[in-house]
Amino acid sequence: MSDLLTASQLEERLREVGATRYHHLHPFQLRLQSGACSRGEVEAWALNRYLYQACIPQKDAIILSRMEDAQLRREWRQRIIDHDGEREGEGGIAKWLKLTDDLGLDRGAVMSGELALPATKFAVNAYMTFVRDRSLLEAVASSLTELFSPMVIATRVSGMLANYDYVTQETLAYFTARPVQAKRDSDFALDYCKTHARTPEQQRAVIAALEFKCSMLWAMLDALEHAYLYAKPWPDAFRPADQADRQAAE
Numbered sequence: 396m397s398d399l400l401t402a403s404q405l406e407e408r409l410r411e412v413g414a415t416r417y418h419h420l421h422p423f424q425l426r427l428q429s430g431a432c433s434r435g436e437v438e439a440w441a442l443n444r445y446l447y448q449a450c451i452p453q454k455d456a457i458i459l460s461r462m463e464d465a466q467l468r469r470e471w472r473q474r475i476i477d478h479d480g481e482r483e484g485e486g487g488i489a490k491w492l493k494l495t496d497d498l499g500l501d502r503g504a505v506m507s508g509e510l511a512l513p514a515t516k517f518a519v520n521a522y523m524t525f526v527r528d529r530s531l532l533e534a535v536a537s538s539l540t541e542l543f544s545p546m547v548i549a550t551r552v553s554g555m556l557a558n559y560d561y562v563t564q565e566t567l568a569y570f571t572a573r574p575v576q577a578k579r580d581s582d583f584a585l586d587y588c589k590t591h592a593r594t595p596e597q598q599r600a601v602i603a604a605l606e607f608k609c610s611m612l613w614a615m616l617d618a619l620e621h622a623y624l625y626a627k628p629w630p631d632a633f634r635p636a637d638q639a640d641r642q643a644a645e
């Protein structure tokens with residue numbers, strides 16, 4: 396008996412991975428959307444997540460360079476444009492910097508990545524390495540977390556707007572375009588994986604790639620929660636003003 400899944404069974408398995416392992420379940424995400432995070436934690440989240448945003452077009456350029464089919468490249472290159480924009484000041488990365496600006500973070504410090512937690516750097520690096528070293532099919536499959544991002548973005552945006560008075564719709568402008576882009580991108584990637592995963596091994600590799608990506612997103616939030624809620628940040632990492640006050644009071 397073959398353990399080859401049908402395309403719809405494969406999709407079902409992938410959706411199960413998201414339902415049980417995506418970062419919408421992470422305690423830090425739940426605190427962020429419920430208003431329980433301190434201002435410093437919100438700042439630390441935005442600063443660390445900048446590193447992930449900044450790596451996305453680079454990882455998509457790696458994937459693009461591995462595609463032999465021009466039609467496929469035409470589809471994929473839109474992702475790079477979405478993040479980098481067509482010119483200075485446009486695109487997702489510029490919008491993320493609007494968020495960190497509004498939170499009062501120094502742009503140069505954010506962009507240098509120097510204040511990010513070590514685990515954030517390791518996680519982002521692991522994503523880049525994964526798409527470089529694994530098969531093209533696995534690299535494409537690792538983007539499938541975007542199947543689930545519209546739902547977490549909607550909850551996060553409405554929760555943050557309701558619970559933090561220093562956060563406005565303009566501050567969170569990054570997220571306005573993302574759900575539509577994520578749906579377009581993940582529909583395409585899902586279709587690609589369903590068509591190209593033709594053996595049980597390939598199907599298992601696709602599922603494992605999505606699990607890997609979920610674990611990478613989870614690890615970033617684990618690190619944030621540990622450093623800024625329970626313990627203290629790595630000596631060279633970002634230290635929010637409210638945490639400095641807390642430490643002074645201890």
Ligand SMILES: O=C(O)c1cc(C(=O)O)c2c(n1)C(=O)C(=O)c1cc(C(=O)O)[nH]c1-2
Binds near residue numbers: 541547612
């Ligand atoms: O806000 C989020 O929770 C979230 C999650 C993800 C994701 O699931 O990887 C992405 C994004 N946002 C996002 O904005 C984005 O551009 C993006 C690109 C990718 C990818 O792997 O190619 N994931 C995500």
